[in-house]
Amino acid sequence: MAAVEGWEDVPAAARRRHAELAAELTEHRVRYYEQDAPTVSDAEFDTLMRELEALETAHPALVTPDSPTQQVGGGVAEGFAKVEHRERLLSLDNAMDDEELTAWADRVARELDGLQYHYLCELKVDGLAVNLTYRHGELVLAATRGTGRIGEDITANVRTIKEIPHRLRGDHPPALVEIRGEVYLPTEAFAELNASLAAENDRRRAENEQRAAEGRRPHALVKLFANPRNAAAGSLRQKDPLVTGSRPLHMVVHGIGAREGFEIDCQSHAYQLLHDWGLPTARHNRVVATLDEVRAFIKQYGEQRHSVEHEIDGVVVKVDEIALQGRLGATSKSPRWAIAWKYPPEEVTAKLASIKVGIGRTGRATPYAVLAEPVKVAGSMVQYATLHNQQVVKAKGVLLGDTVVLRKAGDVIPEILGPVEDLRDGTEQEFVMPAECHECGTALRPMSEGDIDLRCPNAQFCPAQVRERIAYLGGRASLDVEGLGYVAATALTQPLEPAEPPVRDEGDVFGLTVEQLLPIRVLVRDQKTGMPKLDDATGEEKEVSFFANLSGEPKKTATLLLENLAAAKQKELWRYLNGLSIRHVGPVAAQALAREFRDLDAIFAADEERLAATEGVGPKIARSIQEWYQEEWHREILRKWREAGVRFTEEATAEQGERPLEGLTVVVTGTLAGHTRDGAKEALVSRGAKVTGSVSKKTDFVVVGDNPGSKYDKAVQLGLPVLDDAGFAVLLTDGAEAARAHLGLPAAGTESAGVTPEGADQD
Template sequence: MAGDMHAEPTSVPAEARERHARLAEQVEEHRVRYYAEADPVISDAEFDTLLRSLEALEDEYPELRTPDSPTQKVAVEYETDLAKVEHRERMLSLDNVFDDAGLALWASRVAKDVGSSDYHFLCELKVDGLAVNLTYEDGRLTRAATRGTGRTGEDITPNVMTIAEIPHRLKGDHVPRLVEIRGEVYFPMEAFEGLNARRVEAGEKPYANPRNSAAGSLRQKDPKVTATLPLHMVVHGIGALEGFEGLGRLSEAYSLLNSWGLPTTRYAKVVDDLDEVREFIAHYGENRHSVEHEIDGVVVKLDEIPLQGRLGSTARAPRWAIAWKYAPEEVNTKLVNIRVGVGRTGRVTPYAQVEPVTVAGSEVEFATLHNQDVVKAKGVLIGDTVVLRKAGDVIPEILGPVASLRDGTEREFVMPAECPECGTALKPMKEGDVDLRCPNGRSCPAQLRERVSYLAGRECLEIDHFGDVAAAALTRPLAPTAPPLVDEGDLFDLTIEQLLPIKAYVLDQASGLPKRDPETGEEKIVTVFANQKGEPKKNALAMLDKIAEAKSRPLARFINGLSIRHVGPVAAEALAREFRSIDRIEQATEVELAAVDGVGGIIATSLKEWFAEDWHREIIRKWRAAGVRMEDEGAGEDEGPRPLEGLTVVVTGTLEHHTRDGAKEELQSRGAKVTGSVSKKTSFVVVGDNPGSKYEKAMQLKVPVLNEEGFSVLLGQGPEAAAEVALPVEE
């Protein structure tokens, strides 16, 4: 929060004045790049750091906090081809907090200034879009403008008129003589990703992020172009208001705006105290990617409008509202190199090695670049400053370069012609494929290592203590030890005697390259399964026990673990549900395979090609000889329809008595199809704690929702009994 502008003057050292001038100039420059040019060269997090540094300096030397300081202005003035228009009431920005201490300090100031405990907080998501002001006169939309400096903005009326959900005339008879509606125009994430995928496919440069795309779309001169883009808006406030009285709470105002036909947020909640604010922040911190638009935080507002007036505002922000900013998911860093990695199906993929940087709460050194065509379409060069994004658990991705920072030393990436691990010539699997692959599926050490690692992982057999180091050690130990795994068929025959002598490099998980000692620079080597006395490590013995347990995993887990191209968890579950044994899948015709819901022609062809290889069939023979169960219960029996046959079920949230995967397997073993998205075709949605947007969509579509007790009824008594105990639909 800004300090007191009328504090006593202090003697400001020359060094502090110089630093203040330098910081102020940087903040102004980056605001122009962000707001006017939609071409930022630093990340939002870096900008926030600059602004906080400036505010801290002004807190230390209040004399520096003049009306011309960037901390006292919403934005900077800049030249534009669009007409300037003046807002009737100033559009403010928001002050930010980044931790609980900052939030608590703001809340304590509110409590002190309000002087009462009789108030509420309104929590809503902070949409990362373009701030827009809509002016309605006698119910008719007469102007749309950007926020601009807060006092004047750019006239974007023709472009905003093309956004379908923004009404040209307000609904109802009881509308004000004049009202300014504030909100954010945004590009939905799914639509943005689809648009970028199409641009890359067409050889065009992808857009950097949804916010800049929305801003550029509204500032270009041809409304016909804007009309082709999937822009949306969410409104979150009122500016000037004439000819209308009686608004007591902001949450009530939102209901009024909605009744006028304006698009209000579905993610707002009135709470009683700061602990409930914290719960709202924590919930969407964990579920921020379940929302259709980009968010970078939560806005917390005092709900009572008269109390908002009592608290007032600083030169740039209201005192009655604050923005909690989540850890940034986009940062800028240096692209050190572009390497290639080999996946479990032979696909050779470029990936970026960047200067280590913290993003979304973790340090990142590697990021995906998908394929050589994407590298070219994105226009990234080795040595560029690049925009890196890490969203939740998604693999970090390079979005594009900051081209304006190039100095001429950057160089293009050249895709290698040979596999970096086995030297086999790379080629597309068939004509027209974008991806290059290593065709040496049986002997390529990289492919075997990745297949074994995937087979032991969470999506397949869930073998604890079997990580990347173990996968590398078992497939390519240091000489003179021979690899215990010639292929994944040997997994269930491992003995402790085979494991004890193995030494291997410690590999970096992202790059597959040996890690080096930071002091000596030497590659790290470990005795993987034995301690210093040559005795088995506890983890090694536990790993063998878990491998033995994995023999009885459901069939779908093994099908998925075979790393057949195009066959992932969903197709594996469909195949297991239909055929119930690996033998029946192998014996099925291509037409029979393609007819399975969730399989289709491409996967059917891939399955037949996989089973045609002798060494693939040998993997299954080895597993069967080792006692692996290669069929589900009831295989080969004519037992008729299973009790949940034909149902489609979604499981969301945290269940107390079932893991997510365990719940899925219970459903699938009874014939149900388990999917990840809710639609009108969904039969039931099973919800645990913190179910997120899937629960909300189920209520919206009136799909029956079961809590864990109802889930037990579904499993034990069937769908009719479960329907009787479904949760009531929220109106």
């Protein structure tokens, strides 16, 4: 190393850091590519690699052939024969933001000055890179990417993947062709696989208790997979092909390497050729002419990434014309004619500081993870993540003190996927579910036979449950009262020593007065730690008035809350029913019951059979409603509401009386121009339609806005009538037959096929 020209001029600190990064990245590559046991997320690996690249850019003497920046993939795992690829497999450079994407496009434009070219956009599948070799149409070799030149022979295992043909279709197969692609495990299949492995661990634990009593050696537990890519790689590297064949692996092909006997002019045309040969090609590719169209593709799938059947971590952008790819060339590790746009990470690793238990509005005790430091995932800072229940904690094998894999998919609540077991040092401890509610001291227990969840049965007086119920009552799913959010619910339900809190349950909400609000004071908390701040002068916990200003007059928050509560007395009937937090009764069931009975007292007066007969309700919900009403303090809530002037009945309008969409099943997906998602559903429900969350053959219409996702794809697949904004307006105004006519379809009951909105993207 010292012989490299300019080495002496590199600062010692830079040399040390370069050596540290190179060693760390090499170790991570071995774990990722060879052992299928990564200990850092892709995003963390990319960050380290970026730091190494920056050092080498600043000090070119640090660049050596064995630097991780100059290498492709990893090595070859032990136990597999080494095979040489006919044509080298490269890795892709990454673009982390629009500036880097634009810089790549500008370089391409300069190199191809005056020449016409197109961009091919395709999804970057998060799987294991595999190279298939066919001779005269016969599959003769399948290998991992390995180092780019040398891979692992996994032919026997790849032959078990059903959609990979052992022989290419067609009468004139090429003499030789290398086909590149990614083997992946669909996200749903990954969840099912890990669930089956967790169930096997439960079985082994139970058997181990008996074996221990008999003095016999216990069974080893099965290691769960960290993510779908890890599961796909582990499945392909099984010593027994029968194990690989039992896993629902899939492949998508995206390139051609060495070839004899044919030529291709464009990458996109090659995909059609691969499809004709019977190989699995991607459905989401798109050829575009401008960088703005590339950005639109990236934006579209950034919003829809969870509607795709497999994990994606970005978009690959390529120059489509093969001749121009050759003109642009490649570096030692990456093609200059392609780049990978990387989406913000949805999985990161983080240190687990503790596991706490929260009590929800129905008393459910939910463990949640507290991270040692907030981490950025999917574009937002996260310090807490759900663990669902005590059995999930056990099934995932999470211990206190673990480094864990954290995921936040879209707007889903962050959750822990599992531990990084290779980073354990022996100090980790098992989590023990508390026996009592931490807020009221009541013993936690299942509320019914076979119930997995533990709950606090002290529904009337548990501070946590009261606080959560009041916040839910004021939320969008119930009364949608501005000013009655979680912070206000916390303030209203806390004791005012020596007096009781102004809100002891839902019954007190509509009777609130300004006099009750003014004395409420709350602790000032540090935004980072959540701990109460101390008064500089007294050293005591600092408090401020919540609803009163310094002169003791009501703040705007107080008057606004009271005004909005007064207006909320005339809300739709279903909102009150849903806001009572009756177990199993959500917005859909509440709307169905409100449509059927149109009177809150009538709902609670109905017997179980009558309630269960309501479409979308059933015996379980009916029984829960009756059990709720049997509690005296619940009936007291309704009495207080009635005295406060809450409207318990809902008269049917002429339109509602006719219920023109009665009997229709409709699915709403995407963002509509004229309605919010909830507003669109309410408009349908008020006209008698049943709104569901899944598309099936029984669906009558699928209403599609912008960025619709997989529901739209399934509607097209099933040939269902698909309505855009204009078609939806026709459905609401003129009914189902007019909507079908708007699509050019015959009347219902005659043979027809679904029609997609004009201009809609078939991908």
